[in-house]
Amino acid sequence: MVASRSARERKARAEAGPLASVKIDVDGSQQFIYKIGCTECVAKAPAKWSAYRAGEDNGYMAAMDRWTFHLTQKHPGAEAPCLAYLDAAQQRLHERREGSLDS
Numbered sequence: 001m002v003a004s005r006s007a008r009e010r011k012a013r014a015e016a017g018p019l020a021s022v023k024i025d026v027d028g029s030q031q032f033i034y035k036i037g038c039t040e041c042v043a044k045a046p047a048k049w050s051a052y053r054a055g056e057d058n059g060y061m062a063a064m065d066r067w068t069f070h071l072t073q074k075h076p077g078a079e080a081p082c083l084a085y086l087d088a089a090q091q092r093l094h095e096r097r098e099g100s101l102d103s
């Protein structure tokens with residue numbers, strides 16, 4: 001059974017930690033699009049930061065990886081459950097870069 005959008009949002013919010021604002025959209029082909037924004041960067045700057053990238057993979061894993069990198073780079077003291085997977089996120093980033101070199 002596919003988890004509902006609100007259940008997915010709750011899970012993603014829990015993983016992303018207190019600085020994140022998580023919203024899930026559904027695109028035309030019924031794919032879930034994860035939009036993770038940074039509440040602290042929204043408060044500081046008019047150009048708010050978001051893990052969403054138009055035209056890129058915005059599935060759970062890709063969006064959460066980008067969010068994890070944002071946290072480690074911009075908010076080094078922040079706490080979030082997703083930071084536990086930083087090593088895995090870096091590995092995936094590495095693999096994506098390797099993959100894009102081949103194509």
Ligand SMILES: [Zn+2]
Nearest residue numbers: 038040041074
């Ligand atoms: Zn931020």
